[in-house]
Amino acid sequence: MVERVTIDHVGHRGDGVSLTTGDAVYVPYTLGGETVEVDHVVGHHPDRRKLLAVDVASPERIEPFCPHFGVCGGCAIQHWAAEPYHAWKRNIVVETLAQAGIDCDVAPLVDAHGAGRRRVTLHGRFGTHDVLKVGFSATSSHDVIPIDRCPILDPALEGALDAAWGLAELLTSKMPVTKPLDIQVTATANGLDIDLRGSGPLPTPLVTALSRVAEQHHLARLTRHGELVLQRLPPTVKMGRAEVTLPPGSFLQATVAGEEMLAALASERIGKAKEVLDLFCGVGPFALRLAEKSCVTAYDNDAGAVAALAKAARTPGLKPIRAEPRDLFRRPLMPQELRDVDAVVFDPPRQGAQAQALKLAASKVPVIVAVSCNVATFARDARLLIDGGYRIESVVPVDQFRHTSHVELVARFTR
Ligand SMILES: C[S@@+](CC[C@H](N)C(=O)[O-])C[C@H]1O[C@@H](n2cnc3c(N)ncnc32)[C@H](O)[C@@H]1O
Numbered sequence: 429m430v431e432r433v434t435i436d437h438v439g440h441r442g443d444g445v446s447l448t449t450g451d452a453v454y455v456p457y458t459l460g461g462e463t464v465e466v467d468h469v470v471g472h473h474p475d476r477r478k479l480l481a482v483d484v485a486s487p488e489r490i491e492p493f494c495p496h497f498g499v500c501g502g503c504a505i506q507h508w509a510a511e512p513y514h515a516w517k518r519n520i521v522v523e524t525l526a527q528a529g530i531d532c533d534v535a536p537l538v539d540a541h542g543a544g545r546r547r548v549t550l551h552g553r554f555g556t557h558d559v560l561k562v563g564f565s566a567t568s569s570h571d572v573i574p575i576d577r578c579p580i581l582d583p584a585l586e587g588a589l590d591a592a593w594g595l596a597e598l599l600t601s602k603m604p605v606t607k608p609l610d611i612q613v614t615a616t617a618n619g620l621d622i623d624l625r626g627s628g629p630l631p632t633p634l635v636t637a638l639s640r641v642a643e644q645h646h647l648a649r650l651t652r653h654g655e656l657v658l659q660r661l662p663p664t665v666k667m668g669r670a671e672v673t674l675p676p677g678s679f680l681q682a683t684v685a686g687e688e689m690l691a692a693l694a695s696e697r698i699g700k701a702k703e704v705l706d707l708f709c710g711v712g713p714f715a716l717r718l719a720e721k722s723c724v725t726a727y728d729n730d731a732g733a734v735a736a737l738a739k740a741a742r743t744p745g746l747k748p749i750r751a752e753p754r755d756l757f758r759r760p761l762m763p764q765e766l767r768d769v770d771a772v773v774f775d776p777p778r779q780g781a782q783a784q785a786l787k788l789a790a791s792k793v794p795v796i797v798a799v800s801c802n803v804a805t806f807a808r809d810a811r812l813l814i815d816g817g818y819r820i821e822s823v824v825p826v827d828q829f830r831h832t833s834h835v836e837l838v839a840r841f842t843r
Contacts, residue, residue, distance in 0.1 A: 429467065430480065431449075431467075431477070432466075432483065433446040433449065434448050435463075435464060438459060438508075438516055439454060440523075440833060441504070442505050443456045443458070444457075444460070444462065446477075451475065453475050454476050455477045457479050458479060458482070459507070459508060460486065461484075461486045463483045464479055465479075465480040466478060466479055466480060467480055471568075476568070479498075488509045488512045489508070489509075490506075490507060490509050491507075493506060494506060494579050494580075496564075496573060496575060496578075498567075499566060500573045500575065501564060501565045501566050501573075502564045502580070502832075503832060504832050505831050505833075514539075515537075517537050518534060520825075521534050521823060525803070525810075525823065527807070528808065528810070530811065530814065532820045533822040533823070534823050535823065535824045535825070537825045537826070538693075539830070540690075540828045540836075541683060541685060541686075541830040542582075542683045542684055542685025542686070542688075543583060543684065544581050544582040544585075544683065545580055545582055545682050546584060546585060547612070547682060548578070548588060548613050549610055549611065549612045549613075550564065550575070550588070550610075550611045550613065551563065551564065551565060551608050551609065551611070552572070552592065552600070552611060553608040553609065560596060560597060562574060562575070562611070563575035570608070572608070575589060585620070591613070591620060591622060591641075591647060592622070594644065595611060595624060595641055595650075596609055598634075598637055599627055603630070603631075609624065609625070609626045610625040610626050611623075611625075612625070612677070614663065616648050616665055616674060617666065617671075618661035618662060618663060619647055619648035619661060619663075620646075621647070621649045621676070622642070622647055622650050623651045623652070623654060624638075624657075625652075630652065642658045643660070646660070647660065648662070648663040649661075649662075649663045649676075654675075654677050654732075656676075667687075667691075667713045667717065668713075668720060669720065669745060670716040670740040670741070671740065672711050672712065672716070672739075672740040673739065673740075675711070675730075675732030677732075678711055678730055678736070679710045679711075680711070682829060686826065686828030687713045689826055690714075690775075690836060692717075693799075694714050694797050694799055697797045697840040698718060698722070698771045698795060699771070700721065701770035701771035702723060702770050703723050703770045704722040704723070704725075704773065705724070705725050705766070705769050705773070706718065706724055706725070706726040706727070706774075706775075707726075707772060707773070707774040707775070707776075708727070708774055708775045708776045708777070709727060709733070709737060710728055710730070710737075711733045711737050712726060712736070712740060712741070712751070714773050714775065714799075715741070715751070716737070716740055716741070716746070718773070719747045720745075721747070722747060722770075723749075724747070724748075725749075725750045725751075725752075726750070727752055728754070729755040729757075730753070734753045735751075737749065737751040738751040756781065756784050757781075760781075760783040760787045763787060763790045766791040766792075767792070769791075770795065771796070771797065772793050772796045773797040773798075774788075774796070774797075774798055776805075777801075778801060779802075780800070780802060780805025780808060781805075781809055782805075782809060785810075789812045789813050789815065789817075790816060792843070793843075794842060795840065796818065797838065798810065798837075798839045798840075799837070800837050806837060810841075813841050814841075818842065819841065819842055819843065820839060820841055821839070821841070821842065822839075822840075823837050824839075826838065
């Protein structure tokens with residue numbers, strides 16, 4: 429059913445919100461003040477509408493720069509001028525903290541897109557008439573939109589799409605692949621690092637054929653579910669003074685600029701602390717920089733990431749870094765383990781760090797720096813620290829995932 433509605437504002441997920449019919453309905457790719465024609469979406473989203481036409485456009489509307497925008501699910505916002513987009517993203521942090529009753533200053537949004545995304549997961553699957561498609565998921569569906577280029581990728585990912593198509597074509601021509609393939613590509617100093625997922629067990633001749641494709645595309649490394657298929661060169665990234673060899677599948681911040689900005693904001697807020705804990709440390713982008721001034725103990729439950737950090741910690745000129753695997757959801761550090769610590773930085777996954785925040789709240793650590801990729805779970809954990817007697821200082825929102833509704837932040841707590 430085609431309707432004409434007015435958009436009130438852009439919601440926290442990046443969709444325009446219309447209140448015209450009483451209940452809120454969500455219309456992707458629209459802006460506040462616009463009048464648009466929409467249609468109902470068939471499927472599971474009774475409150476979503478499909479944009480058919482913009483009748484009255486906002487003066488803030490701009491031309492999207494990617495031909496796939498509006499179909500590909502990768503970007504939610506390319507149609508909004510930079511200034512109101514920045515204000516909207518900062519406001520997501522302001523409103524979420526206010527809803528949690530957290531009263532603090534929120535700094536202007538810091539852009540950290542830099543050269544673009546250095547890591548991307550492409551999907552390969554068959555469409556109608558058994559035509560292979562390699563690209564990103566479509567908006568609100570599991571369909572794959574075939575992609576030949578993506579302007580938000582770091583130029584260091586050049587060749588990623590060709591290599592992904594090459595690997596998917598080989599696999600699907602030699603065996604029935606019924607599940608979607610996930611092809612995670614990371615730009616490293618020595619070339620592309622690719623981990624393939626979803627193919628299931630492969631016969632040896634096919635693994636040999638895959639390694640030939642990896643050679644053709646000059647990949648640094650190809651793994652399958654984390655198991656080595658071929659390594660031509662070690663896939664390394666520079667973190668401060670150190671060089672880290674990435675374990676397959678470990679977490680890595682999405683842009684180089686994002687990692688550098690989050691690490692710089694965290695280091696600044698840690699200051700001159702002697703003994704620092706880095707919780708949820710990953711491969712060590714914070715620990716390896718903090719160790720230029722402080723002794724660091726680092727924990728993460730990804731044993732591969734911890735081993736990579738322990739190796740990189742041998743970089744000459746760094747103060748000692750002790751890195752240990754530990755599940756911080758099940759075994760958070762206890763107040764007595766936090767006794768001689770001068771500062772803590774914690775950067776949990778999207779679920780947040782509830783169990784650890786409770787123990788930190790009961791500790792006497794003078795400075796705690798939270799880095800977060802989910803303002804809702806951050807607000808919950810911040811509440812625990814504040815209720816435990818910590819004061820929250822200014823929160824800095826960081827825009828690493830430009831064109832999406834994701835926002836990172838860094839906050840400092842003191843007691
Ligand atoms: C947002 S990443 C941050 C990693 C690192 N600080 C960085 O900037 O690259 C979250 C990290 O939490 C780790 N993690 C997830 N669940 C965990 C758990 N239960 N215990 C400890 N670490 C966990 C992941 O392995 C990942 O390295």
